[in-house]
Every structure is written in C-alpha cells, then in structure tokens.
Amino acid sequence: MFRQILLILSTVLLTSANVAHAAAPTQHYSLAMLQQDFQQLYQDLQRGSYDLFAHYPKTRYDQSFEQYLVKIDSPMTELQARKHFMQFVALANIAHTRIDLPAAQYRDFVKAGGKTLPFSFNINGADVRVASYFGSSEQVQVGDRVLSINGTAIAAFLQPLQRYVAADNSTLRDRLTEAQLTPLLWLHHGEQDSYSMTLQHQVTGESYSMQQKTLSHTEQAEHSSAHSGEGAKPRQYKIIADNVGYLQPGPFYNIYAATDAEIWDTTEFHSFIDEAFTALLKADVTAIMIDLRGNPGGTNSFSDHMLAWFANKPFRFASDFRIKVSNLSRAANKARMPENAPADAISLQLEHFYAGQKQGEVLSFPLSYSQPHSKERNISATDIQVFILIDRYSYSNAVSVAAIAQDYQFATVIGEPTADLATTYAAMETFTLLHTGLIVGYPKALIIRPNGNTQPAGVTPDIQLPFLADANDSQHSLFQIADYLKKKTGTELGAGQ
Incomplete structure (x- = not known):
C-alpha cells in the first residue's frame, strides 16, 4: 500500500489493532536498556528515513540527542519511556516519523471508566x-x-x-x-x-x-x-438539490472489515462507487460533488476506481516515488509479504526492487498508470461537472485524490486548503526497539504529486470557500456549497433534498 492512513483518530485508540507490544504498565527498564534503545532509535531513524533531517537539521538533532540521552538517568516504565522517546522522534517534524500513542493503555483506561x-x-x-x-x-x-x-x-x-x-x-x-x-x-x-x-x-x-x-x-x-440525531452514514450518495448529485465515498479502505486481512479488500467499495455513479447518472444530474471533508484516507487501490469514473486519460498518484533503500525497509517489507504472493503484489514488487541495491541509495520506484473506465462507465465525455470538496481535515489518500483531480484537470477542487501534504515523506515502515519493544515509524520515500511540484505542501482548492472554516453545521455548509454550485453551473437548484 503506497499511502498509509496518517491520522490516528481517538476512536482507533479504543481498538486493539494498533497494539503490538503489551508490556506490563509497572515494569521498569534499566538505565542500560533505555540508553541502548535510545541509541538504536536515533541510529535506525537515520538508516531508514528518506531524509530524517529535512525539517530539523542534523546539528540540532545531534544536540537534542545528547540532551535527551542525559535525561535518561533512572529506570522507566514503558509509558515513561514512550513519552520521552515520542517527544524526541517528533522533533523531526515529519508526520510519518513517529511513535504512536499507547493504544492499549488508553483503551483500558477508558473501558475502566x-x-x-x-x-x-x-x-x-x-x-x-x-x-x-x-x-x-x-x-x-x-x-x-x-x-x-x-x-x-x-x-x-x-x-x-x-x-x-x-x-x-x-x-x-x-x-x-x-x-x-x-x-x-x-x-x-x-x-x-x-x-x-x-x-x-x-x-x-x-x-x-x-x-x-x-x-x-x-x-x-x-x-x-x-444533542444529536441519527449518525451520518460513512458512505452515501443522494441528490442535494434539483440536479446536483452528492457522493460521500468515505474512507478508502474496507470499513466493514472483520479482520486485518479484510481491511484492504476493495470489493465493497468498488461496488458502492459503481452503484452511486449509476444512480446519479439515471437521475440526470448536471454536477456531482464528491465530499472528502474529514476523510482519513486509505490507499489508491480503492480511490483509483472512483477516479476512473471521470478521468479522461491514464493517471497515477505521483509523478515520482523516490525510495531510500535500507536493510530496515527490506526486513519490514519481507515480514509482511504473504506466502505465494501474486506477481503484482506490492510487497513482491518491492522485494524485486530492493534486490541488488546498496543501502542508502535513493531510487525511483516504477509506478504504473491507472486507466479510465470504459465509455459505459465514464462521464468525462458528458457535460456533468465534477467537484472535489476538501477541507483541513482531509488526510492522506484523500489529499492524493484531490491532487490527482486537480493536476490532471479531472475535476474542480473546492473547499479549503488541506493541512496534510500532497508532496510528502511517506510510505511508512516500522522497526522495533530491542528492550522496550516500542514500535517506531519512519517514511522510506518521498512522494511527489502528479504535477511534479517537489515542495511539501497541501492541496489549495481551485476555488476556496472561506465559510467552511466557520461552519458549525456540516449540513448547513452543504447547502451553502450547493448555492455556490447553482451559480457556478447556471443550474436552478432547489432548496430541499
């Protein structure tokens, strides 16, 4: 999976999916153990990261390392070590360089009242x-x-x-x-x-x-x-005004997965997208608004199927996918590679990509293009206008979708600028510290958005809607947006649903 879900929502912290190490909360690690783990932490971050010092210079990081190392002056519990190490890792100012919050302990705290x-x-x-x-x-x-x-x-x-x-x-x-x-x-x-x-x-x-x-x-x-009514559906489509279709695709992963293995099963999502576009076409809509506000992201194996409904040319999520080769990333990739992996499996492609390469080399990973759907399932030749709605809470692959739509001119992007980045250090891998068992994430790649802009930045909408920042009612803001579409498309839109 090329793009990983960036946001750790607090609700995810109540599940056990992120729990990989379950040390006893009162277990203390010796001074020697902590110092060894801290040294491993800094060394492996440098070995595996595409560019650990992109935002925080090495001279300053070296000084911070010494300062944080000195503060390790007595045994610590896992939680104490995590807090200390988390702050050191966060100095990199890279979202995918991180140690996550202690999911198991927080979940137990909440469950216990x-x-x-x-x-x-x-x-x-x-x-x-x-x-x-x-x-x-x-x-x-x-x-x-x-x-x-x-x-x-x-x-x-x-x-x-x-x-x-x-x-x-x-x-x-x-x-x-x-x-x-x-x-x-x-x-x-x-x-x-x-x-x-x-x-x-x-x-x-x-x-x-x-x-x-x-x-x-x-x-x-x-x-x-x-104070609330019935919860909104995670995926939905409807007519929000006379001739404007509304599509909320939801996260780009399987939200109904019962096991970890099912999270990346695209069957349900692809079926929903086909059903939504077919229904909106039958309703003779003149515009379709795809709502990616608050979308946590996922992978392009889901979102490309949606984009293929209105793409008019082959596309890919990045102009370049630059990977730094390291033994850490090789080991992480090999550990998750299933037996008898199909030839097109990403993990197997990466295994072949790494073969024969020297540690520390930076190489461009070959990206294939996704194709538009056939004429019967593609609206690019029609007069239907497509709008991608984003906000500051659009993350990860949702930002990638907006960047693709904007850079290839598949749709008009509206809303407010994203906080998450379109050109970004990503493709996160992890390694585990020897004694504490803390899992450390690092980005092995630089993903450059389709238009080739190498500056780390979010997606700025083609048309900004400043009222979104002050909107307390999502439904109310939706009608404000529909009013904008009425003026933009020249279509007489109704006020009801």
Missing part, C-alpha cells in the same frame, strides 16, 4: 474554539473561544501536548492535536478530576469561567446522544 475532558477543540494557533461539548453546562456553545485552562493561556497549555505530535507544519500539528486531544491530555497529565476553564462567548464576546468536571466515556455519550 476513566474520565476525560468532555470537549473537542478547533485549534488554529492561539485561536482555540469549542468544536463540540459533551457536558451539562448550558453556558458552553459551539464556537466559543477557549482563553485559558488551569490558569494558563490556551496556547501555552497546549504546547507540552504538541511536543508528542509528529507533523510537517504547525497547521497539521494543530489538526492532529484536535484529533487526539483527550488521549494527549491523559498521556501528559494523567486522569484529572476537573479542569478550570475560561472561555469567551462567540456571540456576545463576554468571558465566563467554569470548573469542568471530567466525565467517563459513558457519561459523555449520554450528553452527546441528547
């Missing part, structure tokens, strides 16, 4: 707003500004949390902090009884203070259900 802050935030530097609230206070409204927590200005309060977060830029770091807020609070502070908060009403501008008790997952769910 552990209490967390019943908020989610929209974070834009020092401007932090309430995104959702799962408590009982009638004062708190979505959109209210958070000024301080526990007497500390909000930017300073979040700063130590963000030291654990691996990200290529501050915007992406803010997005990932939003997604992992409660696990990060638990990781850094442990369980708290309450938080003292000062907020500012969005409408009146008046400040107010509150002592917010932490709540269990069950308690927060009760408050959530009292």
Whole structure:
C-alpha cells in the first residue's frame, strides 16, 4: 500500500489493532536498556528515513540527542519511556516519523471508566474554539473561544501536548492535536478530576469561567446522544438539490472489515462507487460533488476506481516515488509479504526492487498508470461537472485524490486548503526497539504529486470557500456549497433534498 492512513483518530485508540507490544504498565527498564534503545532509535531513524533531517537539521538533532540521552538517568516504565522517546522522534517534524500513542493503555483506561475532558477543540494557533461539548453546562456553545485552562493561556497549555505530535507544519500539528486531544491530555497529565476553564462567548464576546468536571466515556455519550440525531452514514450518495448529485465515498479502505486481512479488500467499495455513479447518472444530474471533508484516507487501490469514473486519460498518484533503500525497509517489507504472493503484489514488487541495491541509495520506484473506465462507465465525455470538496481535515489518500483531480484537470477542487501534504515523506515502515519493544515509524520515500511540484505542501482548492472554516453545521455548509454550485453551473437548484 503506497499511502498509509496518517491520522490516528481517538476512536482507533479504543481498538486493539494498533497494539503490538503489551508490556506490563509497572515494569521498569534499566538505565542500560533505555540508553541502548535510545541509541538504536536515533541510529535506525537515520538508516531508514528518506531524509530524517529535512525539517530539523542534523546539528540540532545531534544536540537534542545528547540532551535527551542525559535525561535518561533512572529506570522507566514503558509509558515513561514512550513519552520521552515520542517527544524526541517528533522533533523531526515529519508526520510519518513517529511513535504512536499507547493504544492499549488508553483503551483500558477508558473501558475502566476513566474520565476525560468532555470537549473537542478547533485549534488554529492561539485561536482555540469549542468544536463540540459533551457536558451539562448550558453556558458552553459551539464556537466559543477557549482563553485559558488551569490558569494558563490556551496556547501555552497546549504546547507540552504538541511536543508528542509528529507533523510537517504547525497547521497539521494543530489538526492532529484536535484529533487526539483527550488521549494527549491523559498521556501528559494523567486522569484529572476537573479542569478550570475560561472561555469567551462567540456571540456576545463576554468571558465566563467554569470548573469542568471530567466525565467517563459513558457519561459523555449520554450528553452527546441528547444533542444529536441519527449518525451520518460513512458512505452515501443522494441528490442535494434539483440536479446536483452528492457522493460521500468515505474512507478508502474496507470499513466493514472483520479482520486485518479484510481491511484492504476493495470489493465493497468498488461496488458502492459503481452503484452511486449509476444512480446519479439515471437521475440526470448536471454536477456531482464528491465530499472528502474529514476523510482519513486509505490507499489508491480503492480511490483509483472512483477516479476512473471521470478521468479522461491514464493517471497515477505521483509523478515520482523516490525510495531510500535500507536493510530496515527490506526486513519490514519481507515480514509482511504473504506466502505465494501474486506477481503484482506490492510487497513482491518491492522485494524485486530492493534486490541488488546498496543501502542508502535513493531510487525511483516504477509506478504504473491507472486507466479510465470504459465509455459505459465514464462521464468525462458528458457535460456533468465534477467537484472535489476538501477541507483541513482531509488526510492522506484523500489529499492524493484531490491532487490527482486537480493536476490532471479531472475535476474542480473546492473547499479549503488541506493541512496534510500532497508532496510528502511517506510510505511508512516500522522497526522495533530491542528492550522496550516500542514500535517506531519512519517514511522510506518521498512522494511527489502528479504535477511534479517537489515542495511539501497541501492541496489549495481551485476555488476556496472561506465559510467552511466557520461552519458549525456540516449540513448547513452543504447547502451553502450547493448555492455556490447553482451559480457556478447556471443550474436552478432547489432548496430541499
């Protein structure tokens, strides 16, 4: 799989899928063990990473290594070691260079009735707003500004949390902090009884203070259900106005997988996409809006099938896929390669690619082109306009889809710029530290977007919709977008669904 899911959503932390090492929480590792693991950590990051020092110079990283090594002055538990090592790895400022949050421990904490802050935030530097609230206070409204927590200005309060977060830029770091807020609070502070908060009403501008008790997952769910209706379907299509079709493809992986092996089974997704486009064509739509807002990504083996419905030429997700050869990546690839792998399996292609190459070499991996569907299943020759809707929460392969559509001019990209990158250090591999068993991720490749732009950057829409940033109601913003499409396409759109 060329592109990996970047975002670790807090809900994923409640599953056991990410748990690969289950050391006893109270087990202590000796000073010698920790020092050996820390030295292995830095050495292997340099050996395997495409460019560990792309955003943080080697001279500074070497100095940080010595500083962090000195701080290892006594035995540590697995959690203590993880926290220390996480912060060191995050200095690289590369999203795929990371040690993940302790999924097993956080899952057990939540299942045991552990209490967390019943908020989610929209974070834009020092401007932090309430995104959702799962408590009982009638004062708190979505959109209210958070000024301080526990007497500390909000930017300073979040700063130590963000030291654990691996990200290529501050915007992406803010997005990932939003997604992992409660696990990060638990990781850094442990369980708290309450938080003292000062907020500012969005409408009146008046400040107010509150002592917010932490709540269990069950308690927060009760408050959530009292303010929400039926949950949205992960994949859906419909007519949102007279002649505008709406398609929300959902994640580009098998969301109904019962086992790890089924996650990359494309059968359900391909069937859904074929059904959606067939139905929208029968409805005589004049435009199709494909909603990738909040999409966590996945792999192009799913998304290429969707793109092939409106592509008018062969396409691929990158203009270049540059891989650094290392024994670490070879071993990681070999470990996941199934027996009797088919000739077109990516792991087998990589095995052949690595054969005979020297460690440290950087080579371009040969990428094949995906083909448009046949005329009966392709709308590129029709008058139907295609719009790709993205936002700051579009990640990984969702960003790749937008870049392909934009660079090949398959569709008009609308929305707001993505925080995640189209040209990026990715294709993450992992290695395991000898004593603590901590799993460390690193990017073995530089993926360059189809237009050849080598600068790490997100996708900027062809047409930006600034109201998306302030939209508290996704459905309301959808009608605002439909109104835009009405003006853009010249089609008279209705207000109802």
